[in-house]
Amino acid sequence: MSFDVNEYYSKLxxxxxxxxxxxNISSELISNVLEVVESRLDDYTESSKIRKRVYNVLVESLQNLYHHIEILPEDMQNEYDEKFGILVVSRVEERYKISTGNFIRHEKVDMLKNKIDKINSMSRDELKDMYKFILNHQRLSEKGGGGLGLVDIARKTGNKLIYTFEKYDHRFYFFNLDVYIDLVQ
Incomplete structure (x- = not known):
């Protein structure tokens, strides 16, 4: 096992x-995070358009995190709650960065990687069309989503989704998603 969650978190x-x-990522935590970040965004002199975009992307990122968390690797179950995730919202140079992370089973890595790569390859118009298609033909997954989350994040930010999969053990990887919201668009 070469991946260390605590070390990774400190680097973020x-x-x-x-x-x-x-x-533990819970619905109560999501409400609290949104409140805190909204308050912190008010401390900056960003336009209301930027604050709204950051807030909306954060909502979507938190929902993705909440709905797609897997059970933890066995050796971490005593240390953390079962809905374990990482969230860091920061301002880096001329953009905001929302980083989320959670464990994912190894058999889901390729599917998620392919989905993100497909989203990243699309133009703004293609993303808009895909969003409308999913919205009109949506079937809820077992996790409660219809597949709109990542498409919506890419649409709202206008940026590529940056991701990594860090191998934890033979059954799990740690998935990190970095989303950037530019101050000037």
């Missing part, structure tokens, strides 16, 4: 951090 805390969290 770069830039001007608005919020950092590592632990």
């Amino acid at each position: 805390n770069g830039g001007d951090v608005l919020m950092a969290f590592k632990g």
Whole structure:
């Protein structure tokens, strides 16, 4: 086992951090995070358009994290709650960065990688068309989503989704998603 969650989390805390969290992702936490980040965004002199975009992308990122968390690797179950995730919201240079992370079973890595790569290869118009298609033909997955989350994040930010999969053990990888919201668009 070469991947260390605590070390990884400490590396994410770069830039001007608005919020950092590592632990149980619950609906109560999501409400609290949104409140704190909204308040912290008010401290900056960003336009209401930028604040709204950051907030909306954060909502979608948190929903993705909440709905797609897997059970933890066995050796971590005593240390963390079963809905373990990482969230860091920061301002880095001329953009905001939302980093989320969670464990994912090894058999789901290729599917998720292919989905993100497909989204990243699309133009703004193609993303808009895909969003409308999913919205009109949506079937809820077993996790409660219809597949809109990542497409919506890419649409709202206008940026590529940056991701990594760090091997934890033979059954799990740690999935990290970095989303950037530019201050000037």
